[in-house]
Amino acid sequence: MNLDDAQRKKVAEWIAQGLKLSEIQTRIVSELGLQMTYMDVRLLVDDLKLMPKDIDRPKNVVSTVATPSSSAPVPVNSSGQPGAVSMSVDQVARPGAMVSGKVTFTDGKGADWYFDQTGRLGLLPQEQGYRPSAADLQQFQAALDSELSKMGF
16 A cells, blocks of 8 residues: 555654554554555555564464474474464465465464465465454464564565
């Protein structure tokens, strides 16, 4: 999503005020009249070379990454709590995606995830019509952000 200079300055002010990305997302909708996903806001802030102050990650996130020697996910976090969100990154991205993987939510239901060529996050639930909870999505996004940062994305 392209913002003009005045809108970019507004976002920079909100970051300087210490607003969290979710709060910035809400303000973009209410004050600027633009609809953006949380990931769009995160990418926007990254493009503007700004550092948000909501770096705190949920403590109970369990994420997994596939290792080159095996296709089985390896736990990255030692919390190992049952019912936590877990995710893995595919060795080879699905066609049309820059990076992709799988996620299992706290209710045990899974989905494939991907970032398309424009950087948009997509979820393909295994069960048609399934929508994970907001808390699960937040845990997933935090784990995804952490793992992709380690990979240089």
